Amino acid sequence: MMKYFIALLLGALLGAAIFAIGLIHNPFNVDSGLSPLSVSDSEVIALSFSGVPSEAIVFTNDGDSHVKPFPEKVQQLWEAPIRLSSVTATVVYDARGQAAGLGIKFSSRSERTRLLQGDAIVDSAWYIYLPDRGSLFVEQSENHWGYLRDVVFPAYRSSANSWKGAWLGDLTVGPGALHTAAVTGGAGSLRGLKMEAVESLSVRAYSFDSGPVAAEGRLLIELPWTSEGLEGESSSE
Amino acid sequence: MVGAAGQNPALPQGMIWPADDVLKDVRAELFKIRNARDTVVGVASRTVTRDGSGEVIDWVLHLPARGSMFVNMRPEALKGGFRRGELRAGSREFARLGGLMSERWVPNTSGDPDAPTGRVELVTNYVSRQDTP
Numbered sequence: 001m002m003k004y005f006i007a008l009l010l011g012a013l014l015g016a017a018i019f020a021i022g023l024i025h026n027p028f029n030v031d032s033g034l035s036p037l038s039v040s041d042s043e044v045i046a047l048s049f050s051g052v053p054s055e056a057i058v059f060t061n062d063g064d065s066h067v068k069p070f071p072e073k074v075q076q077l078w079e080a081p082i083r084l085s086s087v088t089a090t091v092v093y094d095a096r097g098q099a100a101g102l103g104i105k106f107s108s109r110s111e112r113t114r115l116l117q118g119d120a121i122v123d124s125a126w127y128i129y130l131p132d133r134g135s136l137f138v139e140q141s142e143n144h145w146g147y148l149r150d151v152v153f154p155a156y157r158s159s160a161n162s163w164k165g166a167w168l169g170d171l172t173v174g175p176g177a178l179h180t181a182a183v184t185g186g187a188g189s190l191r192g193l194k195m196e197a198v199e200s201l202s203v204r205a206y207s208f209d210s211g212p213v214a215a216e217g218r219l220l221i222e223l224p225w226t227s228e229g230l231e232g233e234s235s236s237e
Numbered sequence: 238m239v240g241a242a243g244q245n246p247a248l249p250q251g252m253i254w255p256a257d258d259v260l261k262d263v264r265a266e267l268f269k270i271r272n273a274r275d276t277v278v279g280v281a282s283r284t285v286t287r288d289g290s291g292e293v294i295d296w297v298l299h300l301p302a303r304g305s306m307f308v309n310m311r312p313e314a315l316k317g318g319f320r321r322g323e324l325r326a327g328s329r330e331f332a333r334l335g336g337l338m339s340e341r342w343v344p345n346t347s348g349d350p351d352a353p354t355g356r357v358e359l360v361t362n363y364v365s366r367q368d369t370p
Contacts, residue, residue, distance in 0.1 A: 057252060057255065058249070058267065071251030072251060073249045074249040074252070075238075079276075081276070081279065082301055084301060085299070085301050087267060087280055087282075089238065089240065089265060089282075091255050099257035099260070100259060104265065104282045104284070104297065106280055106299035108299070108302070110302075123301075123305075125297060125305035127282055127284060127297040129284055135286075135293060137305075139305055139328035184307060186295055186309045187286075187309065188293075
């Protein structure tokens, strides 16, 4: 009787291990590849921002995650409807590394997440104010599966609970058909314009105890081909 | 959170508002949104800036699993302390909606010394947006 129980236990453990390996190294989950905006001829606004929560002006979440809110005394999002959400306020920089404005990002883990299909979906919205141009609203769905698979999971497995390397990937997967975010101009010279954007993340170090240690986010916003009021103001960056 | 150049004291404690010149006319506030039953249902930001045409007041409301809204307010206050704005864009269930939103400061009159000084009341009216062919 005992040998059947041991065989069952070993079989279950082996099955779980095969399932976990298959989930992480699923050959049917392929990365989306090059962003359509990186080969666009249109003029773009290129913005970057720190991907490290403690380098933001404010970062908050439920407070139970391994990525801690910053500063320490910021109110946490502990209420049930917003427990899976986070908010970041950060300075955004232009392509020359100069402060260009303010970015506020709202993110929520999506109910559309399907790990078996390689979908770790986050619904997010950016509010960006650029004094030289105006305000922007960016709404998108992001897939964090590649980031989890290549950065967070190796950090979890590491005996030092950390990961170092070079990871770069596009996060945006919608709502645009070409995996682009929808952008609406709110004020200034961007008022009323409909645009597209792609957010990407570059990570060089990650700690499973505190989250990203060295990381930079990037937003590439494609301006419309023809637009009154933009002539002479936009530049390819 | 309330962030603005010269804001004293900064909220929350420990927050350092960047000294960059580009943010000197920007004031940003973050809120938890409560519904009519006083239950937290989302988070929001209110940003006030000044450009060549005057004051710019923008709201972004984020309701997890429902979507987000971007509302551009008219800077002038109406009779009764209201300010009105237009729903410019939205995601998910708000993607095909237009409409108006009003904001109003409602002072706290409960007399409770621990209660906040008041709250911002937002009232939104939606209309379905028809896509033009």
